[in-house]
Amino acid sequence: MQNKPFGKSRNLLHAFEAERKRRHHKLGLLLKQQNQHNVVLVMMLNQGHLDLFRNWVRSCDDRGIEVRSWTLVFAVDADAANGVEQLGFTSYFDPTSYGEHGKDAVKVFGDMQFRSLMFQKTAIVKDVLDLGYSLLFQDVDVVWKKDPLPYFLHPSRQRFDARFMYDGQNNMHAPLHVNTGFFWLNPTPESSRFWSAVLMHFDLIHRFGSQQMIVNQIILGHLFKGLKLNMLPEKDFSNGHLFSITNTARLPKDPYVIHCSWTGNLEHKIKKFKFAGLWYLDN
Template sequence: SNLPLRAGSRGYNANGIRSYKSPSENDIRGHWDMLRTYLNSLDSVLEELKPIAERVARDNTVIVMTCNFGQSELLMNFVCAAESRGFDLGNVLVFSTDKETKELAEGLGLATYYDERNFEHIPTKEAGRYGDRAFVAMMYAKVVCVQLINMLGYDLLFQDVDVVWYQNPLPWFKADIQKKELEGKNGGNGGVVGNAGHPWDMYFQDDGAHTVRYAPYSANSGFYYVRSNERTRYLFASLLYHGDLIRTTDSHQQTLIALLNEHASLFGLRVKILNRDTPEFPGGWHYHKKNKQFMKSILTGEVTPYIFHMSWTTNKNNKLKFFQQMGEWRVKDTCV
């Protein structure tokens, strides 16, 4: 091309489409309204939530989920699949966004928290597709539930409801952290960040979409582990403040990745993306894009991952069908 060089943001794709656009005034003001409610109710919310988190936490760790009634079948499937393999879900805390889901989750034996002040605007129906109104509204709940538990000082595993466990994933994260700490005590690797003696602050499942929009991390916002410290607390406070960008991009994930990049650079946040080419934490990318032999190896038992996350899938109905194809749709009357 003979065109002169010109300055451009890192959010431009090769086809000239800009992945990041500044929030509109409507998105900014809409976010301010939600943030005002959050701040005005924060002290009361923390007072209500603190004893629940204390009761649920084990080894200072809480498994955090959020769900509305439209997605509750997927929550039921997670519970039924876990119980079929004998897993204890006593440290799971479900942030219900409506009363119906609160009652259902408690009926499944799960601990719940419902905050009508902050969640009353969230639709009860499931998202019809990625980025629609119900989807974006649930993104706000995904921000708030993690930020509150992190603020209370707990390590946490956040996961979407479209996940099934083959093994309890918490021991994997704990073991990796302990390994890094032990290496540090034994001399380590000269203090290189992320290596010996320096455990990661956050671990993310690889989304699989290695595009400009999700650069540089391609972190999946539906399955990740967080250690509670000053770096992660400020990250999630910042994510809460960026709700207008979430509304503009229709993506909690895109906004979170942008902040991961910034906070790693400015504050030394240590972020680990779990390799998508290893078998421990597969998801929708593996189901739809990777060599089908890998999925067959899960079905035959040749490979036993820790979890499977049905991401990259249009809506709840498709997720249900694909779980059925995998033999992982476990919702039965005897379970629920």
């Protein structure tokens, strides 16, 4: 049984590398148009999670935050690509490079469908870095209350290679507790080496059912190799450990971003958003 994740990882990585030249040509053309100040907002989703994407879009549109000009959504399936484009966003759908994956919402965090999707989530970050862009990656279970781009572009913060949300006191992710649902990487040699190592360890991501666990292990070693890491302040970038479906007392009042993590599945995320008054699709 232990050899199966390695075999899947090997096949996915082989296809990813074999298609690099073709894929980078297409992505390069898209990214020339889809960036602000050489920064790309990168997201990935399948058809089953379109409502979470729509909720994020509403959180931005209702507050006048412009996101379409610098966002590239990597669609897992054709229906997801169509749904994204109907909302005025640019999508990229490539099952040859990233593998074919299920279009339904993940039933339980960490299940086999979730583990498979983690390859594309990891690979697209490497592609954008390799093409020379800074990227802000986010999962679809987020809302924006303020535009975070000026925060990241402030001159005082340009010295960092990587900036991550804090994930709360989860022993599986000690000692740094970085969350991989919202993060920033600059295209530096240090960040490139770091994320290449994450991708090359996809067999462990698949085996343990968590990209976050492996990133937390790998990032420690790269700090000693010169990676400059910044942990984003919780008051500005609020992760899911700060609120639940029954209590929002610890949730900051005016953050840039709220990430609906620490949930088990799509239904749980929607309930959590609704309780916090962050679900905009019913209005």
